[in-house]
Amino acid sequence: MRLTLTDEQLALRDSARRVLAETYDFGQRRRIAAQGGFDPQVWARFADLGWLALALPEEHGGLGCGGAEVAILAEELGRAAVLERWVACVVLAGGVIAAVATPAQASALLPPVAEGRSRPALAHFEGSDSLITVTAKARPAGVDWRLTGTKHLVLDGHVADLLLVTAQAEDGLGVFMVRPDVQGVTLSPFDTVDGGRAADLVLDDVTAERLGEGDATAALLACIDRANAAQCADALGAMGALLDATTAYTKERVQFRQPLAQFQALRHRMAEMAVKLEEARGMALLAALSVDGDADTRARGVSGARAKIGLLSRRLAQEAIQLHGAMGFSEEMPIGTWFKRLYAFENLWGSTALHLRRYSEVITRPEVLQSSLLRPGAASDDALNLTMSEEDAAFQAEVRAFLDSALNEETKRAERLNPSFLAHPDIGLPWQAQLHQKGWVAPSWPAEYGGTGWTLTQRYIFDQECERAGEPHFRGASLKMIAPVLMRFGTEAQKAFYLPRILSGEDLWAQGYSEPGSGSDLASLSTKAVREGDHYIINGSKIWTTLGHHATRMFALVRTDDTGKKQQGITFLLIDMKAPGITIKPIISICGTHEFNQVFFDNVRVPVADRVGEEGAGWTIAKYLLEYERGGAFAGGLLRALYVRLYRMAATPGPDGSRVLDDPLFLARFAEIGTDIDANDMLELAAMSSVQSGGSPGLVPSSVMKIERSRIRQEITELAAMNLGPGALRWYRERLLHHLPQQDAVTEDRMVAPALYFNARSQSIFGGSNEIQLEIIARELLG
Numbered sequence: 001m002r003l004t005l006t007d008e009q010l011a012l013r014d015s016a017r018r019v020l021a022e023t024y025d026f027g028q029r030r031r032i033a034a035q036g037g038f039d040p041q042v043w044a045r046f047a048d049l050g051w052l053a054l055a056l057p058e059e060h061g062g063l064g065c066g067g068a069e070v071a072i073l074a075e076e077l078g079r080a081a082v083l084e085r086w087v088a089c090v091v092l093a094g095g096v097i098a099a100v101a102t103p104a105q106a107s108a109l110l111p112p113v114a115e116g117r118s119r120p121a122l123a124h125f126e127g128s129d130s131l132i133t134v135t136a137k138a139r140p141a142g143v144d145w146r147l148t149g150t151k152h153l154v155l156d157g158h159v160a161d162l163l164l165v166t167a168q169a170e171d172g173l174g175v176f177m178v179r180p181d182v183q184g185v186t187l188s189p190f191d192t193v194d195g196g197r198a199a200d201l202v203l204d205d206v207t208a209e210r211l212g213e214g215d216a217t218a219a220l221l222a223c224i225d226r227a228n229a230a231q232c233a234d235a236l237g238a239m240g241a242l243l244d245a246t247t248a249y250t251k252e253r254v255q256f257r258q259p260l261a262q263f264q265a266l267r268h269r270m271a272e273m274a275v276k277l278e279e280a281r282g283m284a285l286l287a288a289l290s291v292d293g294d295a296d297t298r299a300r301g302v303s304g305a306r307a308k309i310g311l312l313s314r315r316l317a318q319e320a321i322q323l324h325g326a327m328g329f330s331e332e333m334p335i336g337t338w339f340k341r342l343y344a345f346e347n348l349w350g351s352t353a354l355h356l357r358r359y360s361e362v363i364t365r366p367e368v369l370q371s372s373l374l375r376p377g378a379a380s381d382d383a384l385n386l387t388m389s390e391e392d393a394a395f396q397a398e399v400r401a402f403l404d405s406a407l408n409e410e411t412k413r414a415e416r417l418n419p420s421f422l423a424h425p426d427i428g429l430p431w432q433a434q435l436h437q438k439g440w441v442a443p444s445w446p447a448e449y450g451g452t453g454w455t456l457t458q459r460y461i462f463d464q465e466c467e468r469a470g471e472p473h474f475r476g477a478s479l480k481m482i483a484p485v486l487m488r489f490g491t492e493a494q495k496a497f498y499l500p501r502i503l504s505g506e507d508l509w510a511q512g513y514s515e516p517g518s519g520s521d522l523a524s525l526s527t528k529a530v531r532e533g534d535h536y537i538i539n540g541s542k543i544w545t546t547l548g549h550h551a552t553r554m555f556a557l558v559r560t561d562d563t564g565k566k567q568q569g570i571t572f573l574l575i576d577m578k579a580p581g582i583t584i585k586p587i588i589s590i591c592g593t594h595e596f597n598q599v600f601f602d603n604v605r606v607p608v609a610d611r612v613g614e615e616g617a618g619w620t621i622a623k624y625l626l627e628y629e630r631g632g633a634f635a636g637g638l639l640r641a642l643y644v645r646l647y648r649m650a651a652t653p654g655p656d657g658s659r660v661l662d663d664p665l666f667l668a669r670f671a672e673i674g675t676d677i678d679a680n681d682m683l684e685l686a687a688m689s690s691v692q693s694g695g696s697p698g699l700v701p702s703s704v705m706k707i708e709r710s711r712i713r714q715e716i717t718e719l720a721a722m723n724l725g726p727g728a729l730r731w732y733r734e735r736l737l738h739h740l741p742q743q744d745a746v747t748e749d750r751m752v753a754p755a756l757y758f759n760a761r762s763q764s765i766f767g768g769s770n771e772i773q774l775e776i777i778a779r780e781l782l783g
Helices: 007-023 026-034 040-048 067-079 086-100 103-115 217-252 264-288 295-323 325-329 335-346 352-363 390-406 409-416 425-438 456-469 477-489 492-504 618-631 636-651 664-692 699-721 725-729 745-764 770-782
Strands: 120-123 137-141 144-155 162-169 172-178 185-191 197-211 509-512 528-532 535-543 553-559 570-576 582-588 594-607
Touching (some): 067 086, 067 217, 067 264, 086 217, 120 144, 144 162, 144 172, 172 217, 217 295, 217 770, 264 295, 264 664, 264 770, 295 325, 295 335, 295 352, 352 664, 409 425, 425 492, 456 636, 477 492, 509 594, 535 553, 553 618, 636 699, 636 745, 664 699
Parallel strands (some): 120 162, 509 553
Antiparallel strands (some): 172 197, 528 535, 535 594
16 A cells, blocks of 8 residues: 655656646636637647646557546646646546547547647536436447437537547447537537536537447446546645635735734634545545546545535635635635636536435445455555555454454444443453453554554554454553553653553553643643652642543643743653542543543652653653544544444334435435545545655644544434434433343444434544644644
C-alpha cells in the first residue's frame, strides 16, 4: 500500500499549479466564457505540456498514466476553474475510444487527440438520471449504420470534430462515430451553468461508423466511472480554492475593529470547511484508485466518492458564499465561479442521489459491507495503491484463524451487549491474558518492551480483524496511554517494573487529567502536590476517571508550582490506587453504566520515584500522551463492525414481516454513513502511509479524524436507536446485559441499541472535545 505521492506525481502537481497560476487568471476565464467556453490557444498549450496525452494509452501516442495522475491534473484544473473540458474530451471521450475501438480505429483516432488536433465528444446521456440507459436506435445499412435519437448535454459538442454516439443495436449497446457536419445531425448549443458550453443533439437517420464491435455496455460504464473519478478530483480542487479564498478574505476583512478570522464562530465554520475538504481528499483518492477495479469496486469507490463529495462540496461552497457576505454574491468575486462549478459537478454524469443509490446497492451486499478498503494483489511502492502484499495477506489469514478459534461466543456476546466504550474488566482481562500468552496483546509496542514489533499495516489489519471477530475493547489507558509515556519519559526502573505488569494485566491504569473546574482547559488544573522529602503529598480531586473503581494505579497531572504560566508547574505522577487517603465516588452515565468516577485525594503520599520526567515537565508529557488518545489508534474497524450490526438489525424482518432496510429514507441515510466510514478509512490509511514513508499525518488530518470518528459512531448508533419501533422505550435495570438470559443476536442488538446511542454522545467530548479539535484546525488555517 502507498498513498503518498511519488516524486514524479509531485512534479506534475507543482508544474500544473504553477502553469495555471501564471497563464489562467479570472480575467482570461471571463474572456473565454464570453467566446463560447473554449480557447484553441489554451488547448494547444495543454497539448504542448503533454496533458492531452496524459490519460491515453502509450501505444496510441499517449503517456499511459493511471487514475492517480489523472486525478492530480484534474484537481489543479478544478482549482484554476479551467473552462476547457479536459475530462470530458480526453478522459471520457478518449477513454471510450481506447476501450471500445478496434486497434486500427484507435491508431487512427487517438494520436490526433493527444496532439490537440482532434476533439471528440461523447453523446450518450438522454435526459434521465441514469448512467447507462439509452433509447437512441442504430440499424445496419451495408457497411455503415443509421442512427436515430436525441442526446442531451454533449459537453463542448459545438467545437467537437467527432461525436461518439451511443445507440441500441441488435447485439447490444454500441458506440458510433458521427461527423457533426453530416446530413441529419442537428446540434443546438447552449451555455452551461459553470461558464462553458454544451449542445443538444438530434439524429435523424444519420450515417455512422461503428466503433469496435459487440455490446459496449460494460466498457462504457467503466469509462464513465473513470471520468467521474476525475471529476471528483476537479471538485476537490474547487473546494480547496474556495477554502483558500475564504480564509484569505476573512484575514483581511475587518469588522468591529478586528479581522473576521478572529471571531471564533467564523473560525470554527472555516475549520468545518477544512474537515469537509480532508474527507473529500480521501474519497477522491479512493475513486482514483478504484477505476481499474471490477464493477463492484468502482461502484463503491467511484459512486461512493461522487455521493460523498457531492454533499461535502455543496455544503463547503454554501459556507464560502456565506462567509464572504454580500461580496460572495457578487460576480466581481471568483467565489461564485467555483460555487457554480460544484453545482454542475453534482449534476454531471449522474446526480449525487443516483450515485448514492448505486453505492447503496453494492454496500448492502454482506461480502462488500464487511470488507476493508485494502485489497489483495501485487503490492508496489512505486505507485499509489491500496493493495496488500502477499506477506500481509498471509498475516491477515493467520490473525483471522486465531481469532475464530480463540475468541469464544460468551466473550463475543458480552462485548456485543456492552454499551460502554471499554469492556468490563471481568470480560477484558481474561481475553488480555489469552493475547498476552500469544504475544499479541500490545500491537503498537516495540518488540524490546514486549510488543509485537509489527508494521503499521499489520497493526491496521490486526485491528480490522479484531473488530470483525468481536473482540472486547480492553486496550484503554494502560496499553495505549501510560505505556507510551513510560517508554519515552520513564526511568529504566519504571519501565522494568510497570511495563510487564501492564502487558499481563496485573496493573489496570486510570487517567487523572480532568478536574471539576478543568476539562478542556487542562492547564487550569488545581490538584496540588507538595514535596516532603522523598514523597509528594497530594490534595484535590480528579473527575471522569474511566474505570477508576477497578484501577490499581492512576497516572495524574498535579500542580507542584503556582508561579509562572499555568502550563508551568505541572508534574506527572504515578499513583497507587490503594494508597490511604483516596476516595472514589461513582458517576453513573446516561446509558446507565458505571464507567466514570470522581477520585478524591486527601493527603495521599506518592514516592518521588513515581514521578515521570522532571518536576514541572508534566505539560510536555501530557501533550505527548494526548497524541495517542486523539489520533494514535485506528477506528475504522470498530465503525465498520457497528455498521454491520446496524445492517443486521435493519435487514431482519420485524414482527409484521417488514424490513427497515426496505425504507428508502433509511437506506439513503445508511448509504451516506457508509461513505462516511470509507472516507474515515482513507484518512487513516493516508496517515499510516505518511508515517511509513517517514512523514507525519499533520495536525489538521489528525483532528479531522478525531472529529469524524466521533460523529460517525454517533450517526450509526442514532440511526439504529431511532428505528426500533415501540421497543425503543424498553429499559433494562441490569446494566451488565450479558448476565440476562441469552436471546438471538438481532434481539440482543436491539436490546442494547438505546444505551449505545446514549453512550456515543461522549465520543465528541472526551479526548479533546470536537470544539477543541476545530480550534486546533482553525489555528493552522488562520493563526
